[in-house]
Amino acid sequence: MGETETSLIKGVSRKMVELRLVRMRELAEKTTKESKGSAVKAIIEEHEEE
Amino acid sequence: MLIYLDATALVSFYKKNEKYSREIDIIFERTLGKEVLISSEWSQLEFIRGLMKTKVSIKTIREDLDDISLSVAFIPIKSAWISRAKELVFKLNLYAADSHHLAAAILEKADVMITCDEKHLLRPKVRKEFKIVSPKEFLREYEH
Numbered sequence: 431m432g433e434t435e436t437s438l439i440k441g442v443s444r445k446m447v448e449l450r451l452v453r454m455r456e457l458a459e460k461t462t463k464e465s466k467g468s469a470v471k472a473i474i475e476e477h478e479e480e
Numbered sequence: 481m482l483i484y485l486d487a488t489a490l491v492s493f494y495k496k497n498e499k500y501s502r503e504i505d506i507i508f509e510r511t512l513g514k515e516v517l518i519s520s521e522w523s524q525l526e527f528i529r530g531l532m533k534t535k536v537s538i539k540t541i542r543e544d545l546d547d548i549s550l551s552v553a554f555i556p557i558k559s560a561w562i563s564r565a566k567e568l569v570f571k572l573n574l575y576a577a578d579s580h581h582l583a584a585a586i587l588e589k590a591d592v593m594i595t596c597d598e599k600h601l602l603r604p605k606v607r608k609e610f611k612i613v614s615p616k617e618f619l620r621e622y623e624h
Contacts, residue, residue: 447512447513447551448512450547450550450551451508451509451512451551453547454493454508454547454548454551455505457494457540457543457544457547458493458494458495458496458544459496460540461494461495461531461536461540461541461544462494462495462496462497464535464536464537464540465495465531465534465535465536466534466535467533467534467535468495468497468498468534469491469492469494469495469498469530469531469533469534470488470491470492470495470498470499470530470596470597472529472530472533472534473487473488473491473526473529473530473597474488474597474599474600476526476529476530476533476577477575477576477577477578477600478575480575480576480577
């Protein structure tokens with residue numbers, strides 16, 4: 431892993447990261463309401479279909 | 481700590497009814513600002529495919545992907561990963577995508593890989609190659 435990626439993550443303030451997590455959770459709620467079935471299973475099946 | 485997440489771990493954050501959704505949610509929270517989460521850029525395609533197959537709207541998937549990109553560092557695919565992945569396919573009979581994730585985690589010197597793929601990546605034979613854990617196992621270890 432290069433230093434650039436590391437500093438990108440560590441360089442942001444905790445507050446900013448927390449806000450991102452709140453936003454991600456909001457989106458996750460929306461995704462869950464819309465979705466049907468298992469996304470993990472869909473990914474694994476796609477591997478098997480390769 | 482450098483933590484590699486494969487696509488099954490990433491989608492489990494967005495799909496609350498997956499087996500390890502709760503654990504992944506806790507991992508994102510507990511590692512916040514403390515650890516670095518990485519994945520391959522390839523995971524973004526798997527993330528999209530996984531959610532599309534569960535009928536999530538394209539607009540929502542785009543929003544999810546933009547958002548997760550702020551918390552997970554997606555590393556561009558390197559030819560060295562492909563070389564290592566070829567060897568892993570021969571050695572462990574892995575699928576292409578799985579061998580690529582494992583090679584990326586090894587060569588980017590991740591401390592651990594988290595996956596929800598119990599059928600392939602969490603097989604004992606594969607786990608001899610690198611530290612690969614389920615979200616539940618990761619949390620158990622991380623807490624102690």
